[in-house]
Amino acid sequence: MFECSVNGDYVRVRTPFLYPDGDFIDLFLKSANQGVTTVSDLGETVRWLNSNTLSAKRSPKQAGLISDISQTHGVEFFRGMLKARSSEPTALADAVTRVSQAALRISDLIFTSRLRSVESVTDEVADFLQELYLPFERNKKLIGRSGKSWRIDFQVSAPQKSSLISVLSSGSRSAAQQITKSVVATWYDLSQYKASPEPLTFISLVDDSADVWSEEDFNLVESISDVARWSVPETLSQLLTA
Amino acid sequence: MPLSDAEFDAILTDCTKLIEGDIVWQEDEDHSPSLEFKKEIITAGGWPLFLKGTFNPLVPAITFALISKTSGRIYALDLGKGHKNPDGRRVGDTHKHRWSEEFKDKQAYEPEDITAAPDNPIQAWQQFCQEATIQHNGRMHPPPPIQGDLFL
Numbered sequence: 284m285f286e287c288s289v290n291g292d293y294v295r296v297r298t299p300f301l302y303p304d305g306d307f308i309d310l311f312l313k314s315a316n317q318g319v320t321t322v323s324d325l326g327e328t329v330r331w332l333n334s335n336t337l338s339a340k341r342s343p344k345q346a347g348l349i350s351d352i353s354q355t356h357g358v359e360f361f362r363g364m365l366k367a368r369s370s371e372p373t374a375l376a377d378a379v380t381r382v383s384q385a386a387l388r389i390s391d392l393i394f395t396s397r398l399r400s401v402e403s404v405t406d407e408v409a410d411f412l413q414e415l416y417l418p419f420e421r422n423k424k425l426i427g428r429s430g431k432s433w434r435i436d437f438q439v440s441a442p443q444k445s446s447l448i449s450v451l452s453s454g455s456r457s458a459a460q461q462i463t464k465s466v467v468a469t470w471y472d473l474s475q476y477k478a479s480p481e482p483l484t485f486i487s488l489v490d491d492s493a494d495v496w497s498e499e500d501f502n503l504v505e506s507i508s509d510v511a512r513w514s515v516p517e518t519l520s521q522l523l524t525a
Numbered sequence: 526m527p528l529s530d531a532e533f534d535a536i537l538t539d540c541t542k543l544i545e546g547d548i549v550w551q552e553d554e555d556h557s558p559s560l561e562f563k564k565e566i567i568t569a570g571g572w573p574l575f576l577k578g579t580f581n582p583l584v585p586a587i588t589f590a591l592i593s594k595t596s597g598r599i600y601a602l603d604l605g606k607g608h609k610n611p612d613g614r615r616v617g618d619t620h621k622h623r624w625s626e627e628f629k630d631k632q633a634y635e636p637e638d639i640t641a642a643p644d645n646p647i648q649a650w651q652q653f654c655q656e657a658t659i660q661h662n663g664r665m666h667p668p669p670p671i672q673g674d675l676f677l
């Protein structure tokens with residue numbers, strides 16, 4: 284059942300649909316001149332997603348899904364709000380249905396978030412590399428100058444050059460420091476690959492969805508590798524193909 | 526590994542949970558009507574916890590969510606939006622989500638200790654911290670005003 288009530292400048296429509304945690308999906312109607320009524324979630328769907336994730340930024344995959352869902356249901360995604368307009372009273376129900384369904388589907392993007400699924404940031408990076416059509420190998424085993432065997436998260440073979448990517452991801456500051464030191468040791472021991480006739484670029488990809496990395500951590504890895512932040516995937520793309 | 530009921534109770538009753546520094550509301554990546562903040566929670570037990578706050582002044586609605594980096598959202602206060610529990614029972618527009626092994630964060634109840642209005646995030650924050658036993662060494666800045674007719 285749809286329940287309507289006056290809510291400030293809007294009419295709130297409490298739909299029977301629920302976000303994945305059981306919260307009701309509410310829509311808001313506002314009428315303007317010339318009889319046009321706008322149906323919107325006022326950004327509540329995106330706010331619900333943001334309240335359930337630690338990521339500073341949506342992944343390219345999630346952004347693409349939002350765009351696709353909006354197109355499927357004929358709604359506008361404007362400044363984080365889902366919107367549809369109705370110029371005829373008879374079309375209002377259709378607009379409410381479309382925005383409702385778009386909100387429902389977009390909220391299910393929470394299941395593409397690492398906090399709700401078993402997917403790791405490394406899996407997200409793999410998805411990203413696939414979208415860029417860059418051939419890659421995961422868990423690449425390489426022998427360092429010391430004779431020690433190392434496992435590197437990705438070896439990527441772009442047309443311009445090949446690169447090794449180590450993904451730095453942690454939930455705590457103390458673990459972050461240990462991971463940083465381990466990655467620096469890895470790059471140091473594998474330095475002969477930078478000097479080979481087919482040199483490899485070393486990329487340290489920092490999962491900055493959690494604020495656990497200090498400036499010193501970044502300085503350490505920057506001294507021996509190129510650094511990219513996962514919140515800015517374009518940087519990784521540039522490092523791989525420059 | 527999902528959080529157990531015992532682990533959740535231990536987190537909620539842990540009185541060493543601490544947030545340092547002021548809280549400043551910021552725009553989200555979409556420049557939507559909502560504002561947000563994220564703060565790390567320091568605990569003696571080393572739980573990987575964060576606090577995410579969101580506020581939509583157009584509705585108005587507020588959410589404060591305690592998020593575990595390994596288990597997702599485990600505790601949250603919602604103001605300004607209704608809820609339906611897995612058993613079909615409806616819960617009012619001020620409700621708290623509480624983690625359980627059976628329902629994860631889908632089970633909510635109406636708390637008696639939250640009297641703040643959904644357009645008063647500062648008061649809501651103070652009341653939220655009390656039951657969640659979170660100490661905040663700092664202050665929450667008032668959210669900047671927004672111009673509603675720029676959105677709709």
